Amino acid sequence: MKRLMQTETPEMTRFIRYYEHDGMLRAYANRAMFLAMLFGVITLGALGFAIHVGIQPPTVIRVNEKGEATVVGRDVPRDRAISQLAMALSMQASSNPNTANTFAATVTSMDLEGRAIVRGFLEHYLAYTPDSAARNLAEALNMMTANLRTYAIGKLRDEDTIGKIRANHIISDFRIRSIELAKPSSLSYIIFGVKEVHHLKNGSEFTDRIVARYDVRLVEDERSEFNPSGLLVAEYSERQMLGERKTGLLQDSELDP
Numbered sequence: 001m002k003r004l005m006q007t008e009t010p011e012m013t014r015f016i017r018y019y020e021h022d023g024m025l026r027a028y029a030n031r032a033m034f035l036a037m038l039f040g041v042i043t044l045g046a047l048g049f050a051i052h053v054g055i056q057p058p059t060v061i062r063v064n065e066k067g068e069a070t071v072v073g074r075d076v077p078r079d080r081a082i083s084q085l086a087m088a089l090s091m092q093a094s095s096n097p098n099t100a101n102t103f104a105a106t107v108t109s110m111d112l113e114g115r116a117i118v119r120g121f122l123e124h125y126l127a128y129t130p131d132s133a134a135r136n137l138a139e140a141l142n143m144m145t146a147n148l149r150t151y152a153i154g155k156l157r158d159e160d161t162i163g164k165i166r167a168n169h170i171i172s173d174f175r176i177r178s179i180e181l182a183k184p185s186s187l188s189y190i191i192f193g194v195k196e197v198h199h200l201k202n203g204s205e206f207t208d209r210i211v212a213r214y215d216v217r218l219v220e221d222e223r224s225e226f227n228p229s230g231l232l233v234a235e236y237s238e239r240q241m242l243g244e245r246k247t248g249l250l251q252d253s254e255l256d257p
Contacts, residue, residue, distance in 0.1 A: 113229045115179050117143065118189050118216050121233050126174040126195055133165045144233045145219065170199040187218035187231070211242040
């Protein structure tokens with residue numbers, strides 16, 4: 001009987017220990033589990049990508065009369081988007097007068113605010129008396145951007161402007177003749193004005209009457225309770241066009257109307 005069992009049992013089986021056979025089974029099981037998890041992750045990723053593609057809007061290609069094809073809904077550069085918006089507004093304005101009136105009112109309102117800021121700035125910066133010079137210049141400086149304000153304060157300090165105004169009893173009168181936009185769609189203004197400066201020198205009064213051109217460029221800032229218009233002076237320059245000095249007993253103290 002013993003001899004029969006030995007002949008029926010494979011020789012390989014008789015020499016393999018039971019724990020080696022169990023280890024191989026566990027290795028095969030671990031390998032199968034790893035492959036199952038890997039294929040599961042791949043399946044979930046493919047399913048998510050299919051859902052993402054499925055919820056995307058369909059691609060629509062528009063062909064105009066010139067044969068140019070464009071993808072509807074594609075992101076366009078900001079400049080092109082602005083030009084398309086302006087074109088759409090102009091086309092809508094031609095068919096809807098109310099839209100045209102609203103757009104024109106917005107542009108007019110911005111221009112009026114810009115002119116008001118320019119007028120207030122020049123009247124504070126160029127018109128003063130010995131008593132009001134410090135206050136007026138401070139008001140004008142508060143209407144400037146930070147870098148222009150720093151430059152202007154340094155120049156006023158180096159030239160001792162307020163000290164000279166008080167020492168020579170300088171009185172400056174300024175009147176604006178005209179305010180014009182440098183460009184239709186900008187915040188740059190060209191101003192023509194007349195400044196009349198009265199000052200004392202060696203006990204004599206002198207009057208300088210100057211006709212000048214002033215260039216002022218504004219920039220938009222965040223609106224606040226201190227700056228409701230949201231506009232600040234970014235650049236300022238002055239160029240004298242005509243000038244004369246008067247001395248004597250009889251002098252005109254008022255500017256021409």
